[in-house]
Amino acid sequence: MLWLALHFPSLALDARTRGASEPGPLVIASSAEANAVVVACSPAAQRRGVQAGMALAAACALDSRLNILARDTAAEQAALERVAAWAGQYTPMASLAPPADVLLEVAGSLNLFGGLTRLCESIERGVAELGYSARVACAPTPLAAQWFARAGHAAKIRHHDALRHALERLPVVVLDLSSQVAVLLEDVGVRTVGDVLRLPRDGAARRFGQRLIDDLDRALDRLPDARRPYAPPRRFMAALALPAPVHEAEALIFAARRLIAELCGLLAAGGNGVQQLRLTLSHEDHEDTTHLVLNLVAASRDPEHLVNVLRERLGRLQLAGPTTTIALASDSLVPLPARSLSFLPAPEDHSETVSRLIERLRGRLGDAAVKGIGLAADHRPERAWRAGEPGRDTVPDEATRRAPRPLWLLAVPLRLAASADTPCYEGPLTLLAGPERIESGWWDGADVTRDYFVARTPAQSLLWIYRERRDVGAWYLHGFFA
Amino acid sequence: MAAQALEEVLNHPAIWRGSECARVAAPSIPTGFAELDAVLPGGGWPAGALTEIHCERPGAGELQLVMPAAARLTQSGRWLTLIAPPYIPYAPALVSHGVRLSRVMLVQTPAAEESVWACGQALRSHGCGAVLAWLERAPERSFRRLQLAVENNDAVALLFRPGRAASASPAALRLHVSKSQSRTLVRVLKRRGSDVPAPITLDLHGRLAGRSGPARVAMPLLPEEGWLQSSRGGGSRIEESV
Numbered sequence: 001m002l003w004l005a006l007h008f009p010s011l012a013l014d015a016r017t018r019g020a021s022e023p024g025p026l027v028i029a030s031s032a033e034a035n036a037v038v039v040a041c042s043p044a045a046q047r048r049g050v051q052a053g054m055a056l057a058a059a060c061a062l063d064s065r066l067n068i069l070a071r072d073t074a075a076e077q078a079a080l081e082r083v084a085a086w087a088g089q090y091t092p093m094a095s096l097a098p099p100a101d102v103l104l105e106v107a108g109s110l111n112l113f114g115g116l117t118r119l120c121e122s123i124e125r126g127v128a129e130l131g132y133s134a135r136v137a138c139a140p141t142p143l144a145a146q147w148f149a150r151a152g153h154a155a156k157i158r159h160h161d162a163l164r165h166a167l168e169r170l171p172v173v174v175l176d177l178s179s180q181v182a183v184l185l186e187d188v189g190v191r192t193v194g195d196v197l198r199l200p201r202d203g204a205a206r207r208f209g210q211r212l213i214d215d216l217d218r219a220l221d222r223l224p225d226a227r228r229p230y231a232p233p234r235r236f237m238a239a240l241a242l243p244a245p246v247h248e249a250e251a252l253i254f255a256a257r258r259l260i261a262e263l264c265g266l267l268a269a270g271g272n273g274v275q276q277l278r279l280t281l282s283h284e285d286h287e288d289t290t291h292l293v294l295n296l297v298a299a300s301r302d303p304e305h306l307v308n309v310l311r312e313r314l315g316r317l318q319l320a321g322p323t324t325t326i327a328l329a330s331d332s333l334v335p336l337p338a339r340s341l342s343f344l345p346a347p348e349d350h351s352e353t354v355s356r357l358i359e360r361l362r363g364r365l366g367d368a369a370v371k372g373i374g375l376a377a378d379h380r381p382e383r384a385w386r387a388g389e390p391g392r393d394t395v396p397d398e399a400t401r402r403a404p405r406p407l408w409l410l411a412v413p414l415r416l417a418a419s420a421d422t423p424c425y426e427g428p429l430t431l432l433a434g435p436e437r438i439e440s441g442w443w444d445g446a447d448v449t450r451d452y453f454v455a456r457t458p459a460q461s462l463l464w465i466y467r468e469r470r471d472v473g474a475w476y477l478h479g480f481f482a
Numbered sequence: 483m484a485a486q487a488l489e490e491v492l493n494h495p496a497i498w499r500g501s502e503c504a505r506v507a508a509p510s511i512p513t514g515f516a517e518l519d520a521v522l523p524g525g526g527w528p529a530g531a532l533t534e535i536h537c538e539r540p541g542a543g544e545l546q547l548v549m550p551a552a553a554r555l556t557q558s559g560r561w562l563t564l565i566a567p568p569y570i571p572y573a574p575a576l577v578s579h580g581v582r583l584s585r586v587m588l589v590q591t592p593a594a595e596e597s598v599w600a601c602g603q604a605l606r607s608h609g610c611g612a613v614l615a616w617l618e619r620a621p622e623r624s625f626r627r628l629q630l631a632v633e634n635n636d637a638v639a640l641l642f643r644p645g646r647a648a649s650a651s652p653a654a655l656r657l658h659v660s661k662s663q664s665r666t667l668v669r670v671l672k673r674r675g676s677d678v679p680a681p682i683t684l685d686l687h688g689r690l691a692g693r694s695g696p697a698r699v700a701m702p703l704l705p706e707e708g709w710l711q712s713s714r715g716g717g718s719r720i721e722e723s724v
Contacts, residue, residue, distance in 0.1 A: 461541030
C-alpha cells in the first residue's frame, strides 16, 4: 500500500476564493457573530496587517474595506468530496479525511502515470488548476501520509523501514491532539513524534490517553487503519460562489474553468464524456438566473475544448446583472470509447477535429448557422435537397443524375423580364438545352409545372431558367452553372 | 556555336530562369484539369496557402473549376467547408460532380467579420481539406490573418472575390475566371515562384451547351496585349491587376 495524502492548509479560504483570479482583501470569519475570529485571510488582507486568529473586530479596525465572509464548513466538506471525485482519475481508492485532507491509495497507479514523482507532480498541477493550494506527501500508511502532509514535509516514503525514522522527526503538533494533551506534552518536554515513541507505552497511555498510542500504532502499521472509499457521483453538479460579483465574461470563464477541471477529472475517472452541459448563473439583486445549455456534437472530456465552447457562448450573452454564483451540471455522463495506442501511424480520423470545429462555429454563430446538405427524393428542384446535420450520408438517386443541374440554386426563383418571348438577364438569353419538363407535387399544394432550360447570357454566363407553364410568358431564373 | 554554348550554360543546375514555372515542392492538390495544373506552381491548388478566385458574375464555371479537387478530398474523408455562399450549393449537382455530401459543411454568417472568423477557424481545423469562402465585403487586411491560419495546415483555401482585384494580397495564387466564347477563361494573376503565364481556356460547359466530344480541352489563347507586356516585363513584378 502506498498512500498519498493531500492536505489543504487554506481550505476555508480557497473554497471561497478559487472562483476569482484576484480575490482582493478577503477575510474568512469563524461565524457571523460579533465575537468571531479571523480563520483565514487572503494575501491582500495579510498585507494590511490581518492575521489568522485575530478578532474580527481588530481586523476591521485595521481596514474598514475588508470583504468579510463567514466560514462555510459545508462548502469545505463539499470541496473535499469534489477533489476526491476529481482524483478518481488517478486511483479507484480515494478517501475523505476531514477536516482538510484527502487520501489516495496509489500503489497500483505508479506504472500508468510514470512513477511516483511524475504522479505527484501531475496531482499537484491538477489541484492547482482546481484552485486549491495543497501539500502532498506519500507514506505506506494513511495516517503517516496525513501527518507528513500537515507538517509540510513532502515525504515520498515507500517502505516501512524508512517510515519510523522519518516520523520521529515530525513535531507533535501534526498529531491532531486536544489542547489539554498538547500542553501536557509540552510540559514534559516532548517536542517530536520521536520523543513520544520513546516514552513508556503504559505510562503514556495512562497520562495522555489511549488514542495517542493507537494513532502512533496506526501510523506505524501496527494497527489496521481502514479507510472508507469515496464513491463518486453518477452525475456532475457543482456550484461555485464567487468572492465578489463579476461583470466580465472573461472572469466568468476563469471560474467556469475551475468547475470544468473538476468535471473532466470525474469524467476521466469513469472513462466518460459529456454531450450536454448546463450552466446556471445567479445574479446579484436579481431573482432570475441565467441558464445556458451547451450541446456538443460529440461527447468530450477535453477541458480546453469545453472552455472554448463556453467562451463563445458567454461572449454573446447579455447578462441580467453581476454574477454571484456559477453552477455547472451534467445529468448524463456518456461512455467515451477508449482509443488504443498504435505503434504504426493509423489513418487520420478527422471526425473529432471537425465536430469540434462545428461546435466552435455554432457556439458563436448559433446552431442553425452550420448545416450539412443531403439529397431528397423529390423531382421539384427546390425540394431535391435538404439541409441537415453535417456528416449525414444520403444515398444518391440514380434517376436524377441525367439532366443538367446547376451548382448554385437560388433560394427564391427570380422573375425575368421577357421581350417577345425571349427571357432577359443582363441582355437577351440564348436557350442552349431544354426543355426539361418538371411537373410534380400536385398532392401537397406546392405543385410545379415548369419547363427548364439551360440559357446563356450575352456575357456567356450559363443560367438555369424555367418557364412557368400555367402562366404563359413568365420566365424565372433558378440557378447558375457556376 | 554560340547558341549551343549558351544552351549548355543555361542547362547548368545553378541557373534559374524567371520564365520557368518554379517546380517548388509546394504541397498541392491536383485541380483535375491537366492544363490548369500545368500553369500552377506545385501542379495544383496550393495547400497551406490562400488562393483567390476572382469572378465578376456567377455562371462562368468558377465552382466547376474546384469540383474535381472537392470530389477527391471528400471521397478521401476530408471535409469541404463552404463559408457564406451567395446561393444554395445545389446538392444534386454536387453529387453529379462526385462530391460526397456527408463531408460537406455549410456555414452561414451574419456579417463579413464573422465570415472571416469562421474561415480562420475552418482553416485551423485539420479535418477540413478545402475551405471555400465568399468574402465579398471582407477587408483585404483580414486576409493576412487567414494566411497565418492556413500556414500550419494542409487545407486548400479558396477565397471567392468579386472581379476587380485589389493591388496587393497575401494570397499565393490569384486566378481570374470569366467566359470567353462559351469556354471558361482562366487567367493567372499571380503565382509563386515565377511570372504570370498565358491565360488558358477550359471547356467546362461543353455538355450543357449541347456539344459532344471531350469535356475538357485546353486551347492556349493568344495572350492579350496587356498580358504580353506584363509577362515580358519580367523579373520582380509578377502581379497584374485585371
